[in-house]
Amino acid sequence: MIERPKPFEWNYCAICGEPLELSSDGEKERPYCETCGRFYYRNPLPAVCAILTRGDELLLVQRAVDPCRGHWSLPGGFVELGETTEEALIREMREETALEVRGLRLIGVSTQHSLHYGGVMVLGYAVQEWSGEPHPDSDALDIRFYTPDERPPLPFPAHRELLAIFDETHMNRKG
Numbered sequence: 487m488i489e490r491p492k493p494f495e496w497n498y499c500a501i502c503g504e505p506l507e508l509s510s511d512g513e514k515e516r517p518y519c520e521t522c523g524r525f526y527y528r529n530p531l532p533a534v535c536a537i538l539t540r541g542d543e544l545l546l547v548q549r550a551v552d553p554c555r556g557h558w559s560l561p562g563g564f565v566e567l568g569e570t571t572e573e574a575l576i577r578e579m580r581e582e583t584a585l586e587v588r589g590l591r592l593i594g595v596s597t598q599h600s601l602h603y604g605g606v607m608v609l610g611y612a613v614q615e616w617s618g619e620p621h622p623d624s625d626a627l628d629i630r631f632y633t634p635d636e637r638p639p640l641p642f643p644a645h646r647e648l649l650a651i652f653d654e655t656h657m658n659r660k661g
């Protein structure tokens with residue numbers, strides 16, 4: 487019985503397939519492939535989410551995929567290699583809401599521990615201009631606007647933190 491190396495989750499080199507060993511890169515012990523001379527680093531995954539409002543109402547989508555399938559959350563998703571964060575959000579909004587969005591304003595960044603991904607770093611954008619008729623596309627079961635009183639609890643801590651930042655800024659502007 488071979489004891490699995492800890493604490494990292496990668497056991498084999500993604501390039502050559504040789505087993506990885508823990509080795510110091512000068513700072514700390516990290517997974518290392520001796521054959522390729524390559525360290526493996528784990529980083530939080532970059533993601534984006536949108537806060538899109540119509541008056542006081544907030545657009546939420548009912549998730550079609552796990553984690554938290556069936557729950558209502560802010561639209562958004564992971565940034566793919568080769569995309570800017572704004573391009574990722576424009577793509578995700580098309581996939582989930584069928585809306586074309588423009589005028590994205592960065593609200594803040596929330597970095598959270600994630601059971602599924604180790605860690606996620608979510609950039610929240612306020613959508614200032616949009617066009618089209620919102621309807622659920624491939625990645626959403628349903629979609630609707632919620633008044634502040636109706637809003638269901640959001641399952642992701644990053645979304646809650648970013649929405650709180652938005653609400654605070656919004657209220658200050660009004661007051």
Ligand SMILES: [Zn+2]
Binds near residue numbers: 499502521522523524
């Ligand atoms: Zn290798």
